[in-house]
Amino acid sequence: MAEVVLENVTKKFGDVTVVKGINLQIRDGEFMVLVGPSGCGKTTLLRLVAGLEELSEGKILINGRVVNQVPPKDRDLAMVFQNYALYPHMNVYDNMAFALKMRKVPRAEIDSRVQEAARILGIEKLLERKPKQLSGGQRQRVALGRTIVRKPSVFLFDEPLSNLDAKLRGQMRAEISKLHFQLKTTSIYVTHDQVEAMTMGSKIAIVNEGVIQQSGTPMDIYDTPVNKFVAGFIGSPPMNFFAAVVQEENGQTFMQAEGFRLRLQGDLANKIKVKGLKESLFGIRPENLHDAEFFKKGDGFEVFSVQVEVVEPMGAETYVHAMAGKNRFVARVTPKTRARVGQAMQLAIETAKIHVFDKQTMNALR
Ligand SMILES: Nc1ncnc2c1ncn2[C@@H]1O[C@H](COP(=O)(O)OP(=O)(O)O)[C@@H](O)[C@H]1O
Ligand SMILES: [Mg+2]
Incomplete structure (x- = not known):
């Protein structure tokens, strides 16, 4: 259970402000998609939420508590990166179990969580395989599995599908949606792909140059874009x-x-x-x-x-x-x-x- 609130979230690198006073509420169980062109500040924003970057201004609250000073490991969230890397020498089971072992979770608990995640993702039969014996889609499932086993209160996704081919991307899109339907974990998902935003988000926020242009349900935004940028960004072929x-x-x-x-x-x-x-x-x-x-x-x-x-x-x-x-x-x-x-x-x-x-x-x- 978690609600995430961003208040005037601002990030400067030197003189350059890349995230500009973002206000956003992600309700408990919501799947919020942040969508915008490359370089608009999406990854930076996720890293701020994860605690991997320090805020220049503003506040991040998780369940009503300001977490600005809370280190990443104590924020109870898990991030799936664009360029996820599995440990090549470990099999699928150990890749998924690794973070839990590091946290000294009891062996029986680890086993039940890994088995459950494998079942949800349909990779029970692959647990003994090494990453190089997997297809791109299977590897991506393992990367998701690694995140699921931690049972975080918030998932952060940074363009997790961008390295997959178009067909697989379509399949994984549906799988992540299904996963969210089952787990109902509060999620923030960033992408430059407006199709992912439209199809996956219960709410979406369109970001350009570090500023939220509009947020709402996908269909509201599609039907009543507030400006030309949003109108031209959402919809394919474009307006x-x-x-x-x-x-x-x-x-x-x-x-x-x-x-x-x-x-x-x-x-x-x-x-x-x-x-x-x-x-x-x-x-x-x-x-x-x-x-x-x-x-x-x-x-x-x-x-x-x-x-x-x-x-x-x-x-x-x-x-x-x-x-x-x-x-x-x-x-x-x-x-x-x-x-x-x-x-x-x-x-x-x-x-x-x-x-x-x-x-x-x-x-x-x-
Ligand atoms: N550590 C950093 N130092 C300086 N500039 C950065 C740093 N990280 C990102 N940026 C700049 O901030 C802007 C937003 O980057 P990023 O958040 O990665 O965008 P996106 O994920 O939307 O493509 C880009 O112009 C990028 O070059
Ligand atoms: Mg990025």
Whole structure:
């Protein structure tokens, strides 16, 4: 049982501040994913929580107790690193038992914990093997097993899947989620991979340049990103952005972008009117652009013409890369599409799904 609270957590290396006043609460049993591009301060933040770095400012609390001065070994947490190393000369059993032996845990207790972890991870039959006799995925399971046997109150994961190939990464993602469902141990998981964040996190926090941009449930963040950075970071293929000028004509609202013009209705038109917007940055996710030929047209949809540049059939859907003026769009359309490279096509856009960002601050308009 553990709750972790970060209050104004700040870390400077010399003159450079890499973690800037982070406030975050990780509730008991929560699986919090911190996601952000490489170099944004994720590893540093985890090392601060683990006690491997000293804070420049702020507080870290575990179960309400400030742990700033508590050494790593007394924080009751366990970290799985990006570059985990198993002891090559020890078999799987001994690799998992090692930390417990060092702590003088009784032999029978060690045995039951190792057997239990091996069962949870499905590696009971590998206990006698040496690391070099294991596949990458099996090794990763052993690294997890080593952490599980310690029964910490908090797991810290630092990009544990980044060295695995795509298929294995998908499997291990699901396994770590399953593991968390069984153990319900409070976890902080950092990754640069937004797919891991979306699929694994009960809560996620998007970090950029040492600052939390937004935190919440994955779907909340996906549906209502607070700024352009978050909007572009979460989602694959990413959101399309385009600049446009707002025009009012005979009580109707239009958006004039380079290469196309859309009529806006409903909430979006009202919001634009209320804010008195003239020029803005707009965003639309690929799944909110459809091949107009196969799409039931109706209220809330506008059609515009684009020039097709690339067609990528994915099987269940097709990604069409297209240009309207200088604006580039990726649309996720039906595999029945007749889009051809070098030809024009009509896209239907769900205007209610358009996101609006302030041109100066890049914050989303609410
Ligand atoms: N010990 C250190 N001394 C100086 N700069 C560091 C140190 N550790 C990390 N940094 C810098 O802090 C920034 C954040 O690094 P890191 O936390 O590793 O990012 P991430 O894990 O998100 O890729 C980077 O610019 C990195 O170069
Ligand atoms: Mg890192």
